Amino acid sequence: MKNLFLLAVLCLLTASLYGQSAPSPSRISIQGRSVDTSAAPLASSTIMLLSPKDSSLVNFMRADEKGSFTFKNIKSGTYILKISFVGYIPYNLVVKPTGDAVIDLGELVLKPITKELMEVVVRTAKAPLTIKGDTIEYNASSFKVPPGSTVEDLLRKLPGVQVDQDGNIRAQGQTVEKVTVDGKSFFGRDPKLATKNLQAESISKVQVYNDKTEQSKLTGVEDGKKEKTVNLELKEEFKKGGFGKVTAGAGPASNDLPARAEVKGNYNKFDSKQQFSVIGLGNNTNQQGLSFNDYQDFRGSNSFNWNDNADFGFSGSGRGFYFGGDDDESLGIPINGGGGRGFSNNAAGGANYNYDTKKTKLSTSYYYNQSRIEINALRNRENFLQTGSFLTEEASNQINFNGNHRVSLRYEKALDSMQTLIIINNTRLNNGNAFLFRRQALSRSDGIPPAGTLPDYTPSTLDSSTNQSDSRQFGSASTVLYRLKFKKKSRSFAASATYQINTNDGNLDLNSQTRFFQATSANEALRVIRQAQTTNSLRNEYKASLLYVEPFAKKFFWETFYNFSLRYDEVDRDVLNVGDAFPIRNDSLSRFYKNEYLFNRVGSGLRYSFKGLNLSAGLAGQRFSLNGRYAPDQTSPVDSLISRTFTTVVPNVSLNYDMKNNKYLYGGYDVNVRIPSSRDLQPIINNSNPLFINEGNPNLLPELQHNVNGGFSYFNPGSFTNLFVNVYGTYYVNQIVYSQQVNTETLVTTTFPENITGGKNIGSYMSVGFPLKKTKATLNINSQLNFGNNLTNINGTRNETENRNYTIGTRLDLTPTEWLTFYGNASIGRTNTRYSISSGQNQQITNNNFNGDLNLKLPGSFYVNTSLNYRVFRNRQSNFDQRIPLWNASVYHILGKAKKAEIRLSSVDLLNRNVSITQYAGQNYRQNEQVNTLARYFLLSFSYNMRGVNATIRRNGGF
Known part of the structure; x- marks a missing residue:
């Protein structure tokens, strides 16, 4: 019996152990x-x-x-x-x-x-994805997004790709510079135009890779420089028919503001050779939508899209000189707005056509955009002097209208296997007008207050002014580029010719009354200005460049280039004092001037290129001549002449090392030359703000910028871990700075440019990203440091302003399931500013930003999106502390079996707290600004997705 009992116990234990080990x-x-x-x-x-x-x-x-x-x-x-x-x-x-x-x-x-x-x-x-070297190809259908989503929504789901709240894209830790569709341009180079307007359902594959520079493609010599590029490959059915999306929405009036409405749409028709796209929008919800780099398109090498470098230099680095600060005589009115500031009514539309074959490539587009923006702003600015400070409290109302037409064309023809001809044109026509009413109250404080206390201010000056202006601008840049490859490998020649023209005609009516409380006589107590100002300007520039590359050994190359530029500026500025009887010309403010700029540069360098290692060193000599004359009037018999010649030797050293396992190291040293602008050189007095006057300086020298930079990047395509580190520094010789002369009685500030040597700027940026759980959670951490020393003269005394900027940020992407996504980011920034002339006024500014975006898929094809943005602005010195939460939410429903339609209810700024705030400390002042901005509103919208061809996809187990 005892043995039977023991046997039963052993059986029970065995069964128990087996029961514990049986489950998987x-x-x-x-x-x-x-x-x-x-x-x-x-x-x-x-x-x-x-x-x-x-x-x-x-x-x-x-x-x-x-x-x-x-x-x-x-x-x-x-x-x-x-x-x-x-x-x-x-x-x-x-x-x-x-x-x-x-x-x-x-x-x-x-x-x-x-x-x-x-x-x-x-x-x-x-x-889902394929990895080929440094190219990653994503199968779009493997990454689920709600019906009607844009490419931007799709990119957010891809491992190794991040899209911030403004639509900027980073892939493999680096900024994406270019987005193409089937390898072709889409409305120029702005990546957002493709990602925000194309539908995710039209995309078959997303390819992320490093593209070569245009000069590297031309010469066949690898220079090691890369440009992060995203290519969107369309599904076959979308290449055969048209597709697009139309959205219309409206919402009720609230807070004494009119009803809100918006309409937007796009239509695309692509095939293997041709692309045609139309985009349009109209709204009063501050959504300006399309991005146009309007003005810069007609300035220097920025007019050449697709990295067509028509100003050959050291490995595509351009001329190494540029004109700084020209604004085509904008008459001095501060044009602010956009980016969600103020209240705007917007309309825009454009068409893009591409034709691409093996021998012929044509890309052309037309845009029109207009915007009417109303800005009501409060500004508080404190200027620091040697013996005290003064405070400017400003309230302004501004209404601006701008309408822009832009046409671009790029035609490329392969004449044969060795020769290529490229023709490029960018043209812009702008009409605008502006109204500005401004009230400025100035107060003074004598002496430096004890640390931690605020100055005691006494009212000094009160100014009320009205500016009304209109302007008409035209700009066009045309380039012909010829490329020749020789039979000998890597031997090549290129030549370019460019003509640019810019005109700007503007009128300004200025009315102001300024009261000086400390005046000693009645005549000095009140100053009244009533002026009519007219400015007509014309700028022509002729440019030419040559480039020759000769391989003289298996791994060595000799590069030689020549640049020529001849530019003519002519400005006629008439200022009339408007009295009760008839206008009287003001000769002290009127000017007529002509300038002729002649630039020649010749340079040569050696390059070593082998197995991803690229080393180059070169030297260039450049000569810049300025001949000009100015007078109060075109008919004036006496001219004042400017004749200046500058000769500079410019070195260039660079290292680019594309190592194995997706590691990349780079560094270099170069010198840039900033030529004084026409505005800075001419002794013209701009009094559009009677309390802050600008004046030119004909004795300015060119500014030299000695630049060093270096960096390292790493990307692991297996783990999707990335690291990016960059350090940089600049030392300025004859830096063009804007010094100040403050009238200690009236507090009127006159700003003028002059040269000072000794300014410097150093900084670094680091970013590291890695998946916490592959395809489910990704974390990115970044930090940025910048230390700057800026020199200026304040009332003849040298002031050194030290800026120390510290920023740390993090981003978390959570995509655990198809029905839930969350994107969160935080940025904490601090700026410490110190002034040598007034150390008691040192500033510490904090700018923090926290943001979260949640998307939920509910049963029955319902979706919810909500986002919260919390911003913190602090300045301990001025007791400034603002905290702004912005909460947006929307719920939408996908309609129909084909899922082509969507109805959405959106709420913007549910807490009704939106206001635009900026704060800054630099030179000898600190400033904060608050702008009334469109706050809480609701919108009910309907969207319809157009699909020209219905195609059924047969699934075979997904393979």
């Missing part, structure tokens, strides 16, 4: 080895785990040098294992739980692609 583990590991048919390892092959439900990506990695891989600590379940390697048929295997903690798949054999197996490859090639 909740977490498992899957391992294996990728090999070819000869059992040789396929190192760095891409290994992916997919969900059998919808082929979505669960996890991924790259095999090691032995072809081995291991997925550790993954949830137990059934998966599809997919292996891809260039030149081999993708391998697919269904992996089911075995009850073991480790599933060893052994050797997995990939077969090489042959002609007979091509059909099999097509049927099995579908994969």
